[in-house]
Amino acid sequence: MNQEELRNKILDVLKNQKxxxxxxxxxxxxxxxxxxxxxxxxxxxxxxxxxxxxxEEIAENPNVHILLGYEGEGLGDKFVEVEGQATIRDSDELKKKIWSDSFSRWFEGPEDPSYIVLEIKPTMIRLMNAGEEPQVLEL
Structure with a gap:
C-alpha cells in the first residue's frame, strides 16, 4: 500500500476509535x-x-506509546501503534476545544484548574492487522 492509502487507513482508525x-x-x-x-x-x-x-511521568520522561483501534472482533482487527512525545498543555483555548460533557465526571468544566491536556506529537505511527504486514507512515 502506498503512503496516501496508509495515511487514509490510519486516519480512519483515529477517527472511529477514541x-x-x-x-x-x-x-x-x-x-x-x-x-x-x-x-x-x-x-x-x-x-x-x-x-x-x-x-508526573510525562514531566520526567515525555516518551509515550499509544494503542488505538482494536475492537476485539478477532485477530484481524486493525489498530495503530503510536510512539511519540507528550507535552502538558494548559491552554484555555485547547481545553475548550476538546472539552466534552463526559469529562464533567472528573472536572467542573473547561475552566477547572485541575484539567489539563496531554498533546502527543507522533514520532512513529504503525498500522497493524490491515491485511498486510505492519506499515509505518512516513511523518
Missing amino acids: IGTLATVKNNKPHSRYMSFFNEDFTLFTPTDKDTHKA
Missing part, C-alpha cells in the same frame, strides 16, 4: 492506562488531571 491505551515511563518501566483520544492531523490530545501519575 479509547486506547497510553503508556508512559515510570521507574524505567512502562505504565499503561486507558484514555480517550482526539486527533488533529495526527497529533493526539487526551484530557487528564494535573495531579495524576501520568502528568
Whole structure:
C-alpha cells in the first residue's frame, strides 16, 4: 500500500476509535492506562488531571506509546501503534476545544484548574492487522 492509502487507513482508525491505551515511563518501566483520544492531523490530545501519575511521568520522561483501534472482533482487527512525545498543555483555548460533557465526571468544566491536556506529537505511527504486514507512515 502506498503512503496516501496508509495515511487514509490510519486516519480512519483515529477517527472511529477514541479509547486506547497510553503508556508512559515510570521507574524505567512502562505504565499503561486507558484514555480517550482526539486527533488533529495526527497529533493526539487526551484530557487528564494535573495531579495524576501520568502528568508526573510525562514531566520526567515525555516518551509515550499509544494503542488505538482494536475492537476485539478477532485477530484481524486493525489498530495503530503510536510512539511519540507528550507535552502538558494548559491552554484555555485547547481545553475548550476538546472539552466534552463526559469529562464533567472528573472536572467542573473547561475552566477547572485541575484539567489539563496531554498533546502527543507522533514520532512513529504503525498500522497493524490491515491485511498486510505492519506499515509505518512516513511523518
